[in-house]
Amino acid sequence: MTPSSTLSLSGERFTAVYSLSGTAAEVEARASAICLEQTVEFPEALIPNQAIRTQIVGAIAEIEPSARFSSSDESPNSFEVSIRYPVETAGRELTQLLNVLFGNVALQPGVRLQRIELPPALLQHYQGPRFGISGLRQRLGITDRPLLCTALKPMGLSPAELADMAYRLALGGIDLIKDDHGLSDQIFCPFDERVSRCAEAVSRANQQTGRTSLYLPNITAPADELDARAERARERGAGGLLLCPGLTGLDSLRRLAADERLGLPILSHPALLGGLSLGPHIGIAHGLLFGTLTRLAGADATIFPSYGGRFAFTKAECQEIANAARAPMNGLAPIWPVPAGGMRLEQVPELVRFYGADSLLLIGGDLHASGDLSARCAAFRSLVEPGSQTDSSGNAWGDL
Template sequence: MSEPRLSLSGERFTAVYRLTATAADVEARARAICLEQTVEFPAALIPNEAIRAQIVGTLAEILPCSGSGSGDEDAHGFEVSIRYPVEAAGRELTQLLNVLFGNVALQPGVRLLRIELPPALLRHYRGPRFGIAGLRQRLGVADRPLLCTALKPMGLSPSALAELAYRLARGGIDLIKDDHGLSDQTFCRFDERVSRCAEAVARANQETGRASLYLPNVTAPADEIAARAARACGSGAGGLLLCPGLTGLDGLRRLAADDQLGLPILSHPALLGGLSLGPRQGIAHGLLFGTLVRLAGADATIFPSFGGRFAFTASECQEIAAAARMPLDGLPPIWPVPAGGMRLEQVPELVRFYGHDSMLLIGGDLHAEGDLAARCQAFLSLVEQTPKQTPND
C-alpha cells in the first residue's frame, strides 16, 4: 500500500529565539533547530521531499541582537525567526510548547523570546474566562488597581486562617488567596480550610456590601486537581490559585476551560523562575509569565516585581505587564500581579509603573504594625489616591 500523500495547509506560526553563537555558526545552529523541533531526524535521511518541504521548520530571518553580546568577542546574540507548520502543533497546548521549545530547551545558548500565532492555532485556545474586564465586573471595582493578599504563615489552623480571611475582607482587600504553600497538610486540611475561609469572606461581604473573593490553592497531584477545584467551588470559593510550574500549563488550561467551575484563576510563579532567569537560556519573561499563562487561561499572573526580594528587573516586569495586556486575537487581557515582598510605601510607585489595570499583591507587610484593619485601609487609600496615568508598558 502506498503512503498517503502529505498535504498540509501551508500556514505557519513563528518562534523567535535568541541564539548565542558566532556569526560563522549561527545559520547552521538555526537550521539544526528547524529539524530538532519538528522531525528530529538527519536532513539527509528524510525519506521524501514532502516532509522536507511541509513539516521541517523554515528559517525566516537572522538578526544580530544589538548590545547583547555574550562577553566573548567571538560569540554574540542573534535573533532567529523560525516558522513551523500549524499542523505540527495540532490542537494541544502541550504539543505547541513541545514544538516551540521542547528539545532545544536542553541546549545551551538558546532562549525563546517571542511567538506569533495565527488564528488557525489560537482558535484552539479559549484563554482567560474573565480577564481584566470580567474580574472588574465580578468585584464591582470600576477604575482602580485591585488589592490582593495571601493567607499566611503556614502553620496556622483552618479556623485561624478563616479569621484572618474575614479581617482582610472586612479591611477592603479584593482578592484573598491561599499562600501557595498551603495544600492539604495534616495541620491544615484542604476541605476544612476552604470551607471555613469561604464562609468567613462571604460573611464579611454581607457586612460590608463588597464582593471580596477567596481563592484557595488547588495545586495538587494531577489526578486530584479537578476534584479539589470542584470541592472549592461547591464550598463557595470565589476563584482558584494554581501553580502551573508545578502542575503544567495544561493543568491550568483544563481548569480554565471547565464550565462547571466558571471561576477566575490566579497563576502563581512557583518553579517557573528556573525557566526564565538566565539571559541566554529558557523563556523570555513576557512570553512565559504573560503570553503563555494567558493562552492557558489564567485571568491574572503573579510575578516578582522589581524592588522586592527577587531578581526581576524593571524592564523584565514591564515586559510581563505588556504581554499580559497586549492584543492577542480576541483573548481578553489579563491582570499583571506584581508581588514578592512589596511594601505599602511602594504602592504609589507601583501604580504609576503598572497602571490602574494591575493587581497589587502585598503579603507580610500588611501585618507589620499590628493593626491589620488600618493597614488594609491604608493600602486601599494609596491605590485610590494615586492619579491615573498611562502605565510604563
C-alpha cells in the same frame, strides 16, 4: 516506506523567535539544526521525501543581531532567529504546541525562546482566560483602580486562624484573598476545612461591608486529585482558584479554565517556573512565560516577582510581562499582571505609576507590620483610589 507525496498541508505557519549566540555562520547552522530538531528530529540527509522537507520541517525566516545585547560586552555575537513551523505540527493541543516551540532545544545550552507569533488558525483552538481584566472587574464591581491582593500566611496556622485572618482582610477592603501557595492539604491545615472556613469568613465580611472580596484557595494537587479539589473549592464557596502551573503543568490550567462547571477566575502562581526564565541565554523570556503562555493557557491573572522586592526580576523584565499580559492577542482577553514578592506599602505609589490601573498589587507580610490588620488594609486601599496619586506634573494617575 510509504511515500509522503500525498502530504498536503495548509502552508500556514507560526513563528518562534530564539536568541542564540556565536558567529553568524555558527548561528545559521544552529538555527538549521533547530528547524529539524523541533519537527522531524531526524537527520536531514535521511528524510525520505521532499514533501516532508518542504511542508513539515521548520524554516528560518530571519536572523538578525539581538537588540538585547547590542550595547553590551556580555554577548557581542547574540542573534535573534525567527523560525516558522507549520500550524499542523502543533495539532490542537497546548502540550504539543509547547513541545514544538521548545521541547528538545530546552535541553541544549545557549538557546532562549524569546517570543512567539500565533496565527488565528492556531489560536482558534484556545479559549484563553474566562474573565481577564474586564470580567474580574465586573465580578468585583470595580471599574477604575488597581485591584488589591494578599495571601493567607504563614504556614502553620490552623483553618480557624486563617479564616479569622481572611475575615479581617476582607473587612479592610482587600479584593482577592488567596491561600499562600504553600498551603495544600497538610495535616495541620486540611484543605476542606480551610476552604469552608475561609470562604464563610469572607462572605460574612462582604455582608457587613457591602463590598465584594473573593477568597481563592490553592488547588494545586496531584493530577488525580486536581479536578476534585477544584470542584470542592467551588462547592464550599470559593470566589476563585489559585494554581501553580509550574507544578501541575500549563495544560492543567487550560483544562480548569475551560471547565464550564467551575466558572471561576484563576490566579496563576509562578512556583517552579522561575528556573525557566532566569538565565539570560537559556530558558523562556519573562514576557512569554509569565504573560503570553500563561494567558494562552487561561489564567485570568499572573503573579510574578516585581522589581524592588526580594527577587531578581528587573524593571524591563517586569514591563515585558505586563505588556504581554495585556497586549492584543486575536481576541483573547487581556489578563491582570500581579507584581509581588516582598512588596511594601511604601512602594504602592511607584507600583501604580509603573504598572497602571489594570494591575493587581499583591502585598503579603507587610500588611502585618502593625497590630490592626484591617486598618493596614484600608491604608493599602486608600493608596490606589483614583486621584490619590499624581505624577511630577500634578496629573492624577487615573488620568494618565
